[in-house]
Amino acid sequence: MRLAELCERSGVSIATIKYYLREGLLPPGRRVSATQAEYDEEHLRRLRLVRALVQVGRVPVATAREVLAAVDDDSMDQLSRLGTAVAALPGAARVTEGDQATTEAAEHTAEELQTLLGWRVVPENPAHVSLVSSLAALLRLGYPCEVSQLLPYGRLAAELAAHEVALVEEFEAPTTQLEAAVALTVLYEPVLLSLRRLAQAEEASRRFDTGPA
Amino acid sequence: MRLAELCERSGVSIATIKYYLREGLLPPGRRVSATQAEYDEEHLRRLRLVRALVQVGRVPVATAREVLAAVDDDSMDQLSRLGTAVAALPGAARVTEGDQATTEAAEHTAEELQTLLGWRVVPENPAHVSLVSSLAALLRLGYPCEVSQLLPYGRLAAELAAHEVALVEEFEAPTTQLEAAVALTVLYEPVLLSLRRLAQAEEASRRFDTGPA
DNA sequence: CAATCATGGATAGTGAGGCTATCCAAGGAT
DNA sequence: ATCCTTGGATAGCCTCACTATCCATGATTG
Helix, strand or coil: CCHHHHHHHHCCCHHHHHHHHHCCCCCCCEEEECCEEECCHHHHHHHHHHHHHHHHCCCCHHHHHHHHHHHHCCCCCHHHHHHHHHHHCCCCCCCCCCCHHHHHHHHHHHHHHHHHCCCCCCCCCHHHHHHHHHHHHHHHCCCCCCHHHHHHHHHHHHHHHHHHHHHHHCCCCHHHHHHHHHHHHHHHHHHHHHHHHHHHHHHHHHHHHHCCC | CCHHHHHHHHCCCHHHHHHHHHCCCCCCCEEEECCEEECCHHHHHHHHHHHHHHHHCCCCHHHHHHHHHHHHCCCCCHHHHHHHHHHHCCCCCCCCCCCHHHHHHHHHHHHHHHHHCCCCCCCCCHHHHHHHHHHHHHHHCCCCCCHHHHHHHHHHHHHHHHHHHHHHHCCCCHHHHHHHHHHHHHHHHHHHHHHHHHHHHHHHHHHHHHCCC
16 A cells, blocks of 8 residues: 555554654555555554553653664574563653652662562662652652552552553564553553542542541 | 751752742642742642652642642532542543444443442543553454453452552541552552563563473 | 645644742841 | 842743644646
8 A cells, every 4th residue: 555545544644754754663664666654463463552652651762763663683592582672662751850868768668569569679670660750759749658558559559560461462473562562551541540540539429438437 | 957057958949849830730838028938748748649649659640730729729628628638649541532333332341341340430530540541442453352361450449449548547647648649559560560560571481481491 | 637635744833830040129247 | 347048020942742834756637
């Protein structure tokens, strides 16, 4: 198919598709003449993935390029590619502001938590860094974030992860599997957060509406 | 304390504090002369909250202003203020792009899920909208998001919410309680997501490393 | 076969958002 | 009395995700 059709079927404007092509988020089409290129279903799928990452997952364009490069990198084995791809995904927080003491306390809490959960502690892991800076923010505000408070969250996370990894394993082709891992990691985040908000609203209205009555 | 001290104790630059004052995220200090104003611990606390919302929670400045205005609004009762404040918080997704059919299917899934969980369905709820658009993105990519898949997420969310609402109720002063609700809603998001990523990494490495061996 | 149109590629521009740098008048410190 | 600092106002900067315009060339059509 041509650019125009790719645009039509994906709902993404031609200008934006060109932008993604420039930025290397989308592989170039097969040149069919000096003025035309041919795109296939693979391009359409990739384009939709990019769109989901950027718009739903709020992944910066430059980051999405790294993630997809890792997914496509034939020189690595499956696990390395997966690790590289999700490591490139932006963590939820990215701040280093704040005093040393608070950060150290947060670091300690994070490590203790992971140890209790039986997880390996990998300080370079972006998710670990993000966890620490989030805990530091909570500490700085004086809100509780003790290990005992966090443990339930960790157990829930473990449940989710088991479920999701199993889901990803159902895909057969290696690249498809990696794409699924990336897509599900990113796209289930808003699902999870939305459900949490809905549950909070439900719980709050139950307690406040019928509670003190 | 003066602006300079507020800056020093919060780690936020004077220019940025002035910006927040301009934007109404921070109430003005008590004017002590034509050239000086006095800030107190309350300002410091509020500033840290703003910082957490903006930097960790990625809440846009304009949105943070609405949220805080709701928290401070004495003309509403507690539950209304809470509802207004969290409703103003940005949902995880905000896209309407895509075909009608997919969106309707997502809408249907979301409603069925909430009904099964015993939650009220409030279509205007930003979290509901966010849920629907996230599900639509998943559908468009051809990934599974059936109610049966989502139910476990919903139950986990309900657990989290119960835990968190109980936590918030421990705060006594109404405003403090609302601040806590906002802060915990926003700041636990990155914690939860980080833990999920860590759990995924753990689970993946377990399966791939020792699994096929 | 010629006139027109569409296509892909390159380049520059746009708008939002979150700061940040500069200026200025006036009060406080020495 | 002089110098320094403070708070307030204004305008500028930087990033990022697009978007609009040009242009040369090949496709299309009467």
